[in-house]
Amino acid sequence: MLMENNPERVSELDRHLVEFAQLLRSVGLKISPSEISDAAQGLTILGMADKNKVEAVLQATLVKDARYIPSFQEAFRAYFASKEQKEVWQKETAEKASQWQGQLEQARQDLRFQGNELEITEEQRAVYASLPENDKQRIKDFLDKSAQGTKSGIPVDHTYQPMVERVLRGSLEYWRKRLNEDDPILSPGSTDALLSEVERALREREADVLSRDLKKISPEEWPEVTRLIRRLSQRLATQVTRRYRADHRRGGVEMRATLRKNLRYGGVLVERSYRSRRRARLKIVLLCDISGSMLKYTEFIWQFIYGLSEVVKGIKTFAFGEALIPLSGQLKKEQTFEEMVKETLKISGKEWGGGTNFANALLTLQQAFPAALAKQTLLIIVSDGQTLEGEKAAALLEQIRRHVHEVLWLNTLPKRRWQETPFVQAFLPSCQMYECYTLSHLTQILKQQF
Amino acid sequence: MNRMTLDQFEDALEEIGYITERDDRIALTAFLATELGKPLLISGPAGVGKTEIAKVLSQVFGAPLIRLQCYEGLDETKALYEWNYQRQLLKIQMSQDKLKEEDLFSSDYLLPRPLLQALVNPEKSVLLVDEIDKTDSEFEAFLFELLGEFQVTIPEMGTIRAQEPPIVVLTSNGERDLSDGLKRRCIFLNVEPPSVNKEVRILRKKVADLPERLALEVARAVHILRGRLSLNKVPSVSETMDWAKALLVMGKNDLDPAWVEATLTLLLKSQDDVDLFYREMGAERLLFEASKLGQEERHAHGKQS
Numbered sequence: 115m116l117m118e119n120n121p122e123r124v125s126e127l128d129r130h131l132v133e134f135a136q137l138l139r140s141v142g143l144k145i146s147p148s149e150i151s152d153a154a155q156g157l158t159i160l161g162m163a164d165k166n167k168v169e170a171v172l173q174a175t176l177v178k179d180a181r182y183i184p185s186f187q188e189a190f191r192a193y194f195a196s197k198e199q200k201e202v203w204q205k206e207t208a209e210k211a212s213q214w215q216g217q218l219e220q221a222r223q224d225l226r227f228q229g230n231e232l233e234i235t236e237e238q239r240a241v242y243a244s245l246p247e248n249d250k251q252r253i254k255d256f257l258d259k260s261a262q263g264t265k266s267g268i269p270v271d272h273t274y275q276p277m278v279e280r281v282l283r284g285s286l287e288y289w290r291k292r293l294n295e296d297d298p299i300l301s302p303g304s305t306d307a308l309l310s311e312v313e314r315a316l317r318e319r320e321a322d323v324l325s326r327d328l329k330k331i332s333p334e335e336w337p338e339v340t341r342l343i344r345r346l347s348q349r350l351a352t353q354v355t356r357r358y359r360a361d362h363r364r365g366g367v368e369m370r371a372t373l374r375k376n377l378r379y380g381g382v383l384v385e386r387s388y389r390s391r392r393r394a395r396l397k398i399v400l401l402c403d404i405s406g407s408m409l410k411y412t413e414f415i416w417q418f419i420y421g422l423s424e425v426v427k428g429i430k431t432f433a434f435g436e437a438l439i440p441l442s443g444q445l446k447k448e449q450t451f452e453e454m455v456k457e458t459l460k461i462s463g464k465e466w467g468g469g470t471n472f473a474n475a476l477l478t479l480q481q482a483f484p485a486a487l488a489k490q491t492l493l494i495i496v497s498d499g500q501t502l503e504g505e506k507a508a509a510l511l512e513q514i515r516r517h518v519h520e521v522l523w524l525n526t527l528p529k530r531r532w533q534e535t536p537f538v539q540a541f542l543p544s545c546q547m548y549e550c551y552t553l554s555h556l557t558q559i560l561k562q563q564f
Numbered sequence: 565m566n567r568m569t570l571d572q573f574e575d576a577l578e579e580i581g582y583i584t585e586r587d588d589r590i591a592l593t594a595f596l597a598t599e600l601g602k603p604l605l606i607s608g609p610a611g612v613g614k615t616e617i618a619k620v621l622s623q624v625f626g627a628p629l630i631r632l633q634c635y636e637g638l639d640e641t642k643a644l645y646e647w648n649y650q651r652q653l654l655k656i657q658m659s660q661d662k663l664k665e666e667d668l669f670s671s672d673y674l675l676p677r678p679l680l681q682a683l684v685n686p687e688k689s690v691l692l693v694d695e696i697d698k699t700d701s702e703f704e705a706f707l708f709e710l711l712g713e714f715q716v717t718i719p720e721m722g723t724i725r726a727q728e729p730p731i732v733v734l735t736s737n738g739e740r741d742l743s744d745g746l747k748r749r750c751i752f753l754n755v756e757p758p759s760v761n762k763e764v765r766i767l768r769k770k771v772a773d774l775p776e777r778l779a780l781e782v783a784r785a786v787h788i789l790r791g792r793l794s795l796n797k798v799p800s801v802s803e804t805m806d807w808a809k810a811l812l813v814m815g816k817n818d819l820d821p822a823w824v825e826a827t828l829t830l831l832l833k834s835q836d837d838v839d840l841f842y843r844e845m846g847a848e849r850l851l852f853e854a855s856k857l858g859q860e861e862r863h864a865h866g867k868q869s
Contacts, residue, residue: 149748382653
């Protein structure tokens, strides 16, 4: 069997299973050696003559979450494809990789100042390589002109290079956002042909609204997404009311009640009475960022606020940009929630867009609405964390965290961008931050958290 | 218990009236779990027949079914064992001088709950841990020893090993993520709502005298409802059966819009879902889509043959 074998005598089956498990791990599945062993045993029991049975055995033993079934199916299709097919993929991947290397090398040659290579990151070079030719030319022209420029009649020298690099970095950062904000622009897929094929197939499957970025969902799909968000909010609401703080189980014997209960037995402690677990209904306070950087997620935020307010009673909602705007106004007769919010925004002179000052918003929340920040409060923040006065905001958030039950931060910025966003790191210790830009993220968060 | 082959297992399922299809992989995965002696973790939406699988395994192997229904706050005193405190107290009162501590912590004073019952049962049993996702993660961790080694440790008594390891079935509606440790110890089966063909077979097996045409129309309509509308609660197989029974009682041989509307609440159990149905689809459109599905099936069937 797999685990008992001498390493030199690893069978062909074991080798394939380990390789296949590696492929699955690279698309996100967690697979332990004991599960590979189960798969080997399963195949021994059911045989390998029937491909469908082999797939079923491997799926049952290696995939433990329904979310990963599509990844498994694609990996199985790719790994057990014919030799000829694998050779074709291998060739395509090698071609793509060499083409990409060529482009990167060209970028290295192009991005020079007076013959010296510029100090920029590999990703920034990749951004340049992905640009259309005329935009590349514009950058090259800028570099050429800068190299030949003069200051007070004296030609510039290499000491001007850091300045040029700064300008170039800014420009490439702009292009990165325009080209694709979320996916890293590095090599076009993996250099491993099988993995590259699985990734390609999975990208195609991503047409599913659940895994698509919420800002890329088309207007026709919104009614469907709205329903999904409402359903998720409903789940959140029922969980919030059902969930109670997991104190020590059974809380220990309550002596006073126990003695009272046992008086009828002459004081012999026949029956015991326990302290019951504390049931605490959480109060939700929702804080939504409506600044310019969040404009793309307007629809998501509307639906989330609306969905949640519809099903959770007594939820307090605030929007914030440069200042805090309470949205939990009273609904007038025959007024929809959306109309109420729009009216509130109009009265407060605020609209979507504009700058963000989270510190300001938190300070107002603390001073003007102290009752909202109680021990039973679950503070949910929906924001991308891009704000002015971030350090002050982080300090305020830390203070608030100490007064409330929990702070949940749904960040519409992908996790890998958190590092480079100023202040997101500062907010992290004071809250549970989750990336949340697809419905599948929201579903996952609710599953983990509630 | 005699060992079976997969074919024999499938035949046994057929014999007791449990309908499976090759594509749903229920039979193969359940068989694999029993052969490997591993717990079977079944996930899927409510009402697709997850619990039924445990009942069926109990019938196939002629083993008693021991059920633990999970809920939030479930702890070991409800799931595993509890000391019979009152009895211990009586014993203390009765024999105060001659009593040794170990006398009080013996199996006579132990109240076995489902998990322990399954372990100490001298014959093989089927242990169903239903809706494991409703418990908290501490309880899940507590199950590791049982699921991995088929043993439990009672501090006052030591380790109790299963005389005959039970067949363990855990079900989950996916309300929360289960821990990696639990999932690693299990064989996993994801059950989806049945295909039209399978549901027709189930209906015809379970609802006596149901005409094939009505069974087909009912199954197709439910299939459309499940797939096209994002309902809060999709109709379960048992609700489909109730609907078919109701239509049969009314003497219907096929579906018509008026009767769909009259009996809709047998399938859709919340006002939101009913509103959604009328807003987005309506009875006539449902029947039109269902008949279109029938045509597509016939077309595909014609191509195959």
